[in-house]
Amino acid sequence: MAGGPPALPYRGFSILARCAFAGADLVLGEGFDAQKILSRLAAERITHVSLTPTMLAQLAALGSPPPKLRHALVGGASLSPRLAREAADLGWPVQPTYGMTETCSQLATRSCLPEGWRGGRMGRPLPGVEIGLTEDGRPKARGPIVMNGYANPTLASGDGLRDGWFVASDFAEISPSGELNILGRADDVIVTGGKKVLPSVVEDLLADCPGIGHYAVMGQPDPLWGAIVAVLYDGPIPPDDLLAWRRGEAAAAFRPRAAHRIEPFPLLANGKIDRLALRKRAFGDETQTGAVGKQDFAADDR
Template sequence: METALMSLALMRFGAALLPYRTGLDSIDVLGLAAATGAEWLWCRESAALIASGIASPCPRSSDSALALLVKTSGSSGGPKVVMLARENLLASAAAVNQRLGFGTGDVWLCCLRLSHIGGLAIIHRWALAGATLILHEGFDARVVARDLRRHAVTHISLVPPMLGRLLDTGAAPPPSLRVVLVGGQALSPVLAERALDAGWPLFPTYGMTETTSQIATAAHALERVPADGRVGPLLPGVEIDPRNGLDTPSRLRVRGPMVMVGYANPARVPGQGLDDGWFETSDLGGIDMAGELMVVGRADDVLVIGGNNISLTRVDGLLRSVPGVSDLAVVALDDAVWGHRLLVVYSGDLDEQTLKRWCDDSLAGAERPRAFRRVTALPLLDSGKYDRIGIRALALEAGP
């Protein structure tokens, strides 16, 4: 709870907070401080602020609006730190609260880490609404299922792997629960159908650290599994570049009051990573005739294998539909002959040979994975998203 209260307190007098995950070694902490021009470090053990000794104070006029700095993988995949202003946080919180009907008498259960924007954004929605917050230190599916009912929770945010593990507990949604916000990565139709059949009120959402969490969210709980990639209407004030039409999906470019000040730098100069206020993502998509956002894949999703263009999103979706597969990740490795080869790390009741036979019968030659690794559960990051490095290591163990 210290992180939540400190973030709100610092924002009131014009200081910015840069939270980072527990266990980060001192070299990485100093690297973050140097990259962002941090002037003070919070020493939890002694409950004191100490001078970082790295940066000289920046002129107050250059960064007085900054309220939060958050580490992210960035749209290009490299580690970056996003600078968010007080106005970004308030605009995002107000728009999301309005879209989801989150107000004074409601209860939001936060089980997302406060070192990531997903968790931090909930803090500001809660404070703005004057509602009740149930804060968990990490995600435990059985504890979450218990507290949803115990505290008459109305709202919760999950990433798809968390949703899957919550469903695995067999718990039913409590009558009080109106919103299960699902984002962070694509929601597979198979998982969505499973959740809807169990009565969970799903609200797909799309956003990222650079946009202070969401820019588009469903206006109503899903009644059926959405068409591939459909998210929902844009939040108030959000613009999508008119070039992002669905006839020829291209990299989404977004602008609006939630879009970051820029990527951090030692002088905290705004604008880095932006083009006249526009932020270009690595996701492909556009706006349909009803004004709803559709995300159809990533710009780096298509690989050339044996001279064929292969979509990892398509292969992933097909494999998730196989009976007996609970969860999976498709890993692409470089191959000197074919360009790339695909490997699959998965969990479920289906054995590896049976899954291989299904792929041989159902997928085109270049789409077929060359090795399979069955695990009890896919490794996750503390954000709840898939641990891609850990999954890749498991795939390499599956064989050549």
């Protein structure tokens, strides 16, 4: 089942292709209305559904899934451990996925959600997919699901590939057993005081924070440190309380120094966070008065 407006002709194309190859019936939805989607899942005895984390959150807020649903593939954005666990406890068969358009939307899928699952831990790659890491720690993949190359005037294959490998714009680790752990987007890395901070590490610390809804971690420009770690969020928790949450458990460079409450939180039509709009609202002229907290620190606190 696919949601979201048909703004682009290829939106959800991998879902169409998977169903065609499997000989499965496909149910399409116009837009995304959680109550209507939940009703259709039950009425049409749907067994598989593809969701973004935002869609999953809206469905889980309505309760448990229909008993016929066996797979809820969740991708398109970072899935927080808190949301994954809350949905799984309600009976949603949560299966975190990782992939991109260039790899038919999937490279790896966690077939079940183990206890203590942490965001980014995607398990082993799909059958027939070979993965590796570049020298700077970016995941690369090759196999039958990888594109032949980007469209170009001469229709030459291989455009955008390196010796047949597609390199993603993320940082990752591969365990000795071959499991893929996504650390975060390479272009989201925050350089603060000369130290590199992956937002996903900070977001893991916030996963269980009470009173927080949507959230993202970004680098806020700072004249002294170059950037400081900032949390952009919605929810009732005051910014100063958010900054104090689990503060002692994080290394100094990873401690959030600023928090901005952004309401309404900007989302794209597919449920992903609109990071460009979010950054503009937080660090431009539109940040809400009275919704900002900031912690000062000395050089020896780094």
